[in-house]
Amino acid sequence: MGLPLSLIPIRKQHMLFHMKTTMIIDDGVMARLRQEAAKQGRPMSELVESALRRFLQRPRTTAELPDLPSFDGGGAIVDVSDRDALYQAMEAR
Template sequence: MKTTLNIDDHVMQRLREAAARQGRTMSELVEAGLRRVLDEVEEGTDQVREPLPQWQSGGAYVDVADRDALQDRMERD
């Protein structure tokens, strides 16, 4: 299944490097990591982690699902 995720640039760079070192795809590593986290949760062994940072983005200028509106906004800025 294909999906879109927002991943921190530093994490993405580490993922690329790890995939290259191991001769695996980034998708393989992401899936393996997700499986590991989900297995920990199911087994009740997941550790308490610090909450992820949050911020106010100021809201969206345009509905990203509306391609025409998105294109218009991108051309304006």
């Protein structure tokens, strides 16, 4: 059994809850990420995490969809419960 969280330094607590993962990132995006990390003096993982947090925290907007068109197909050509009338209508085509 380890120390209670209250006795573990904050920096180490922060490390306890991180997950390491592998991602496939386009070479061009990775190059830009490296440049930006060097420019800001921050680790690439910090920039990726920051970008993911912003992406996931943005409000989800849903576009209002237009009403679907409706058509008046007219009246029934034949009473489908009348078998003879139905056969006559099908043969007439």
